[in-house]
Amino acid sequence: MKTKINLFAAFFFASLLMISCATEEKLSSENTIQSFSITKGNVTKEFSIVENSISGIVESTFELEDINLTVSIPKGAKISPDPSTIKSINGPLTFVVTAENGEVKNYQADIKREPSTENFLLELNVKTPNLLLSAVINNETGLITKRIPEINDLKNLNVEIKFSKHATITPDPKTIKDYSEPVNFTVKSESGIEKVYEVKLEQMNSYIARSCSEANAWKWFGGDSRINAPEILAYDRNVGTGQVVIVDKNLVPSTFSIHLREGFTYYDDKLRYNKPVTLKLIIKDANLNILAATTTVVSEYFNGGFIPFDLQKLNLYLEANKKYSFYWYLIDGEKLGIYAGSSANNKNGNGFCYSSGYSGESRISKKNSLEDSNVWFDHDWHFNIELEGKE
Known part of the structure; x- marks a missing residue:
């Protein structure tokens, strides 16, 4: 009788061991990123995946802000950070994909935007106590003109300037008050291209x-x-x-x-x-x-x-x-x-x-x-x- 009990116990233990092994064998080891895309508005960009790297360059007009990431991974796997929480890209990102069985794989995503070539001065407004006067801008010649009421002192004007996104401007318009003589501004694009604008403000005296x-x-x-x-x-x-x-x-x-x-x-x-x-x-x-x-x-x-x-x-x-x-x-x-x-x-x-x-x-x-x-x-x-x- 004792022998039968021992045989049953051995058989039961072996069965549990086999079930446990079978369960472990069913856990997937897949931890790859299968596809990676960025959507902004109604435009979607797909990016290639090579080994552990995701890279690509988008046009300068495709801003990497207010975006949605779509990342596909195997069923049962997990990814960190959650792509749905990423709304902007301003540098390399690291994603960690963990398979069902716990195996981990790191991916480096390096998506860049082409430097903008735009170097336009978009608006020049003269703010007076009663009026906001918009100057005329000729982007071909770079000449900006406006005649303003005589009541305003050309040596002490409040001027606001808007220029292309990602570009820079020198000198800083906030530091310039005297427009009694023409003033030159240089607008430099993100890609390094410069354009000079000459501002000529005159009083309405005719x-x-x-x-x-x-x-x-x-x-x-x-x-x-x-x-x-x-x-x-x-x-x-x-x-x-x-x-x-x-x-x-x-x-x-x-x-x-x-x-x-x-x-x-x-x-x-x-x-x-x-x-x-x-x-x-x-x-x-x-x-x-x-x-x-x-x-x-x-x-x-x-x-x-x-x-x-x-x-x-x-x-x-x-x-x-x-x-x-x-x-x-x-x-x-x-x-x-x-x-x-x-x-x-x-x-x-x-x-x-x-x-x-x-x-x-x-x-x-x-x-x-x-x-x-x-x-x-x-x-x-x-x-x-x-x-x-x-x-």
Whole structure:
């Protein structure tokens, strides 16, 4: 009996040993990297694997930042570090692949980006208290130019420069304040190619004046004292005038003038008002955001002609070929009940004098004002204006 028990024990031990050996034999020793790729956006780059090395060069435009790694390894194996945690490459990487049976293999990944050849100066902006002025850059000649309002001192400017990524620039733009003489900057690409830019900043000191004085039509301007006018109450409405202004060169305006055919009178008895009145001017950009507003006093002796608004203290800057809307009206026109005629030209034409006009009408009875944008509408006429300034 004892012999049988010993034989059973021996058989049982041998069986366990065989099972253990069989289990160990099933563990894989595979610890290779089978494929290696980098994805950025919708572009994927595959890289060759030679023995324990992964290497390759990507184009200079393929930034090795904000990337995703895809690394294939055998089933059951493990890799460290986890490729999904790597979002940028700025030097060699070491990956450790561990097989199921614990065998380890190290891989060196050395992926590089070609040095960039770009050496462009992309932007030069002059920052003033009220404006950000962008210079004109000619990348072929390297010449950068901009005329800036005279109020700014060329010897003490705040200039911001943007240039190609990976490039360097000398001297450091932050150290340069004096642009009273041309300033040269050298932009050096990552690959070592240099390009010289010459910056010429000048003050806007060329005086110009534009006048639109041809008149063949006149529109009601101001208040209305008429008692028997259809659908209009006496001393209720105020009518304003406006004009689109587009200049062909950047301009710092100093004076804007509007034209009225005669002095202010009451309609029914044609009596002259013979007192000073105040007109208001509102200037808006292309999106009809208010840029500035000012007033001017018209003398009691005014008998028709151009009426100037002084714009010098407004520090306005009109950009070439952009649309600006100028609106003007008689303050307290409803209560005063006096009117004049806005001079206009209703012919077709091109250029500064032929931009479209506006008209606006407010009513005390409707509780609105010519300050409200919704009381203004387009008008087909081109109203007589003058514009002076420096470019």
